[in-house]
Amino acid sequence: MINQVGQxxxxxxxxxxxxxxxxxKVGFIVVSEQDNGQGMRxxxxxxxTDAETSLVLHNKELIAKMQPExxxxxxxxxxxxxxxxxxxxxxxxxNIKVGEMVTMPGGRVFNFADPENNYFAIMEKK
Structure with a gap:
């Protein structure tokens, strides 16, 4: 049974x-950094530090070569x-690229972009 999103x-x-x-800019911390010594980082x-879910940043070009599917x-x-x-x-x-703050049925939300123009959203949760 899955009980949590880990990474x-x-x-x-x-x-x-x-x-x-x-x-x-966003205020995250580096939890760990790994390098296998063969280009995989x-x-x-x-x-x-106590977040239940983390993001793992991988080199897109290297992963595409290793696992094209x-x-x-x-x-x-x-x-x-x-x-x-x-x-x-x-x-x-x-100077983070942000969208307008909008009100959705679940609450207020806005989106933002990283330097590679990947967009993410943030919702107010009190």
């Missing part, structure tokens, strides 16, 4: 730039925030 794989073109974005990031598109992720207004301002101040 979500993100396949990116530039791991270093992506880590920098998620840590310096993966970086696990999360919003905090794998879907390498960006998953549609919805994050939650208990202070959406402040987060929206913080992201705007940090």
């Amino acid at each position: 979500i794989m993100l396949y990116v073109n530039d791991q270093d730039e992506t880590v920098k974005f998620w840590t310096e 993966w970086i696990e990031i999360a919003p905090s 794998l879907h390498l598109g960006t998953p549609s992720l919805m994050f939650f925030s208990d202070n959406l207004e402040q987060l929206y301002k913080d992201f705007t101040d940090k």
Whole structure:
């Protein structure tokens, strides 16, 4: 039985730039970084040390060569925030590309993009 989402794989073109974005602008931390010494490197990031789910950044080009059948598109992720207004301002101040704040049946939400123009959403969850 599955009882939790553990890790979500993100396949990116530039791991270093992506880590920098998620840590310096979004506020995530690096949980671990692995390198098998043969070019395979993966970086696990999360919003905090006690987060139940983390993102693992993989080199898209390398994974495509190793497993050509794998879907390498960006998953549609919805994050939650208990202070959406402040987060929206913080992201705007940090020059993160953000969409309009909109009200959905589940609450207010906005989207944002990483440096590779992958879009993610954040919903207010109090």
